[in-house]
Amino acid sequence: MPYRAPVPEITFCLEHVVGYARVTETDRFSDATPETVSALLTEAGRICEEVLAPLNRAGDLHPTTLENGVVRTPPGYAEGYRAIAEAGFAAITADPHYGGLGLPQTVATAVNEMMGSACLALQMNPLMTQGQIEALEHHASDEIKALYLPKLTSGEWCGTMNLTEPQAGSDVGALKTRAEPKGDGTYAITGQKIYISWGDNDFTENVCHLVLARLPDGAPGTKGISLFLVPKRIPDADGTPGIANSLKVVSLEHKLGLHGSPTCVMQYEGATGWLVGEPHGGIAAMFTMMNNARLGVGVHGLSIAEAATQHALAYAADRVQGRSPIENGTGTILDHADVRRMLTGMKAETFAARALALDLAVSIDLANVTGDPAMTARAAVLTPICKAYGTDTGISVADTGIQVHGGMGFIEETGAAQFYRDGRVSAIYEGTNGIQAMDLTGRKMMDGGVAAHALIDEIEAEAKAAGARGALLVATAGELRAATDRMLSLDLNDRFAGAVPYQHAFALALGGLYHLRAAQAEGEGPRTRLAQSFMARQMAAVPGLLAEAGLGAADLYALSPEDLVA
Known part of the structure; x- marks a missing residue:
């Protein structure tokens, strides 16, 4: 079915759920008015529907290939990328001094959602450049x-980040890539990086790699890592790409999904690079990009959820199967209670994932503009929750979408399976969702849980103010508060054993808050009925999740490695 950009849903969320008006009240973003944003979202939606969405299936059926060292992208990708770049969507938040639009992260998040739903494999390219x-x-x-910034901002060049190595996945400190000073202010970068999204293409003049490497005097572990900018072609002083640098794409990974996006093994053989940031300060510099990417990847999950939901709803509204169990039904499978359960859940969780991503984006914008420590802490807590919940939702909604299709969901021609295949990796990259959960319950609670409790206070206060409509959420907030205190009393490894269920419960409580805000803004109507369903069904999982969160790790270690493999 054709993709429909959900501009009205996004606009409602901005206006009534996440408080976007606070961003436009700042001097920096005073020009990003609702009228301006509406016009931009409408144009972005048009490009997504007319240009990008038709490329989604083409990229799956005609994957990116490597021919004699040259990456060949699927048919139409060059034109799709050009449409993104010419509209300024490769650099929505970039500094206008270098040609960027200078818009809030919140607006970029909304546009990235639509581009990801239309063609996620291609959208990953500008996302890397934005970071x-x-x-x-x-x-x-x-x-x-x-x-570099004018070229990256215009989309003439694109960017990547290179962290992972064969022996150094999540343990970035184990990397072996070397950076040797050349005596002229540049460095010779030598090593291999894997899983590099959009490591090369055939439609931009240059590809600029941010590469983590270790200087000769770099200490072991993460404290000795530096960050380098290593272009595919070394630019002249006027920005014209010159001679080829000493790097190459060794191979492309054969993946479950995202076939249109080249995931490269990169080899650096004394490639010329320039230091970015301070020597041995690479992790801090890279995390500027990583945190942007974690929001972006949470939005990837949201994009998949929205697209899969639209696809499943269209199929269900057309599929006639069995006798309708209700009077005056449609005659389609929409009449059946279990199908309604699946579709309602898909729609409700997609709404919650969208609101969470936009709420985080608003918090980032306000933190950046105001420097408010409380807002900075709020964004920090929301980041791992958004990345994990968004991607988990994308996967579960795509999986449910296959189920709605029945046997046809297992048939590739319907397109239902592609959403699952394309979305599955999102829970893995930019830090697995387990790592996100450990970050939430570890580093993000080093303040004694102050920032987490502030969010819970926010949930509870609004739920109480809503009266009977918020009663379930008041109870959920109380359970989450008690579980947070319990989590803080545990040693770190016991926290980590329950971190994933805790994180998911926190996300569901936030989802309840967003649905409540939507219901309060609407009064009575479909959003209110969807909110009631979310609170009654999805939030019903919270007590069980929190019970698991507090169990500790003893039962997990009661089984020895030998027991597990026996």
């Missing part, structure tokens, strides 16, 4: 900014 632009704006020298 690289942010990292360079914060950490690069003025000379690097002047040379």
